[in-house]
């Protein structure tokens with residue numbers, strides 16, 4: 001490692017932001033944080049006053065209450081693990097969800113590497129998963145206060161070291177694995193809901209995408225976590241790209257080098273009783289698109305959003321023995337229902353031309369339950385289409401009508417469907 005790095009030597013840092021994080025980790029600060037009641041926005045000001053009046057250091061009180069607030073916000077995403085973490089606002093927003101980090105760490109460990117360098121470790125959620133999978137970890141973080149939080153979070157693991165430094169200057173050995181999760185948000189530019197602004201351009205990543213590519217040529221295995229909106233055309237020819245999602249949320253696109261052949265896959269997580277099971281869809285031969293004029297059949301399969309992000313509707317059609325409705329519709333039609341966790345099935349009731357007048361006439365004969373409009377593969381604005389239907393203000397009964405605005409064998413159509 002180049003000499004710009006420092007490792008923690010136990011002395012309190014001269015950087016006030018770092019020192020504050022360290023004070024929360026030990027002694028009075030840790031006790032104060034551990035003794036706070038569950039966070040309540042409404043009473044936090046009076047609690048702050050009480051703690052200050054009781055003689056606690058005001059800086060430490062605000063820092064501890066900030067941690068309590070961040071923990072309560074992060075709990076839905078990160079679970080009860082938050083009670084053992086020191087957090088920052090940006091760090092929480094960018095932290096990998098534990099089941100996703102655990103799956104990646106298991107894959108990395110299965111490749112036979114023993115040491116992983118986490119370049120831009122943030123609060124250390126991925127590093128933690130690597131350590132739990134039995135890997136030795138060198139975690140590098142440019143922001144000293146974030147590195148201090150990562151150091152606290154990773155303290156229970158003895159084969160982990162956290163260094164302050166720039167990913168760009170870090171040597172990664174040929175036997176090592178590398179992991180990069182470039183920052184995708186602009187720190188300090190919060191929107192009205194307190195979230196930092198998201199970066200969407202590839203060239204705005206930090207560490208930059210060029211660093212990802214350079215590291216991938218050095219390390220034995222490299223994984224890079226990127227936005228789920230990562231452009232498919234930008235996937236390097238020597239990388240495998242997997243889109244990962246849980247319960248319908250598309251969370252990330254991970255690029256892998258050195259582990260399996262290049263190609264695309266979707267990795268769909270489903271949660272049951274708090275446990276996530278993973279289901280993979282890989283690119284491969286598929287049965288093609290419905291022929292012009294063909295009937296779409298009695299069943300319609302809607303692939304999980306993660307499958308759509310990976311553009312693998314064709315592969316799903318093969319899995320459920322159906323055919324793609326159209327080239328870019330993102331739906332599969334089938335003669336029979338083949339259950340698979342990556343699809344949701346609908347029974348096709350009717351196929352109508354994509355004309356509001358015709359659909360309005362079809363709806364007129366019905367009781368008037370709620371109408372749900374889904375749209376994919378056509379330009380039609382669903383709100384404008386809804387207003388053209390002139391639906392009654394109040395719905396009568398609960399017989400929901402689902403209208404799917406799409407194309408069947410290239411022809412715009414409305415499928416009236418029922419949830420299976």
Ligand SMILES: C[S@@+](CC[C@H](N)C(=O)[O-])C[C@H]1O[C@@H](n2cnc3c(N)ncnc32)[C@H](O)[C@@H]1O
Pocket residue numbers: 094095096119120121122123124125126140141142143146165166167168181182183184206207208
């Ligand atoms: C998306 S976060 C990592 C989150 C982490 N994987 C987790 O789940 O907790 C990216 C981190 O990279 C750091 N970073 C950005 N540019 C860097 C660079 N050139 N060198 C080292 N760290 C960098 C940022 O400060 C940020 O904390």
